[in-house]
Amino acid sequence: MKLTPRQQEIIRLVKEGQPITSESLARTLGVTRAALRPDLAILTMTGILEARPKVGYIYSQKPSHSMVYDYIIHIKVKDVMSSPVVVNEETTVYDAIVHLFLNDVGTLFVENKGTLVGAVSRKDFLKIAIGGTDIHKVPVGVIMTRMPNIVFVEKEDSGYLSAQRIIEHEVDSLPVVERVFEDEKEVLKIVGKISKTNITKLFVNMGKNK
């Protein structure tokens, strides 16, 4: 966003003398309050300045912050998720690792009759691979993280919520699930995944097509 020289001057004056009233700003700049109104409106709406009733304008520590927040909060999981790579509980650890490499992903999700039951990460695989276990015999069901210990999101959640959960729970990726009722019981069907890679791509796309 390009600020006009007058807007930049207003910011400078507010930084120096905050809190400062619009009367005082108008006097210093030698213009009427009415003439300043559009500039002050822009500077407050974009979050650069904050208007405190009966006090005056102060400089916000987070310029354009609220707009960035507004922008990212509206991006949905379904718009940034990618396809999940899924195996069965009986798949051997070795075969699962082959799947991991063939699909070039960091996490596999484990299904049982179409329902999400577990997840295994590259880190889990590496741990078992150096541990002396026969990875050709052990099934992933034995080493996976099992439900309900898997953090997930749904398609209509925000990409922002996904990023929060990824960081908070220290995982690389989350399954995207759909809640389905089967035999009067709620089960989770896996419909996608969202990872640090998706968030990083989203971040890159935010700066494109300027």
Place this chain on the structure above:
Amino acid sequence: MKLTPRQQEIIRLVKEGQPITSESLARTLGVTRAALRPDLAILTMTGILEARPKVGYIYSQKPSHSMVYDYIIHIKVKDVMSSPVVVNEETTVYDAIVHLFLNDVGTLFVENKGTLVGAVSRKDFLKIAIGGTDIHKVPVGVIMTRMPNIVFVEKEDSGYLSAQRIIEHEVDSLPVVERVFEDEKEVLKIVGKISKTNITKLFVNMGKNK
């Protein structure tokens, strides 16, 4: 950012009849052009509308996009990077993996006399671990990606550039280096690292302290 009812009405009118002149907007809304000026200024500066000279206003496909771009482009590597975990070329693959787990990182960087010479990822380790090689004997120097094939950034680069390079080169993390002259030769000292985790954390922080 909170738009006023009139600003929302203007956006609706532009979407319907674009391109549309300010005269036409003023007429439809029953106000003077002067009265609309602050609203139109806000809507164009924030990138929601675009003003085309002699044509009129059009609705931008990317509301508040340029502001988001402006915001993220100013975040520097040095403000988001974390500490690198470093080993020597002679470290065995097994010891290196132990380092990886102890520090809970996804990539190790390899130094020789303080100079960056290579990088090894969790993926590289997993590949060698299932390959039947004796990981207690092979040194990381044998399996690492070697300079000059390592993409890096510097402290004053933007976090945005880092995200672009991570996605473009399909890596999880980049070393942050400082160029130093030794014996009339430029060498790279590793001073940090920036990963998909750092970018995801940055993304989460963008939405905090609203």
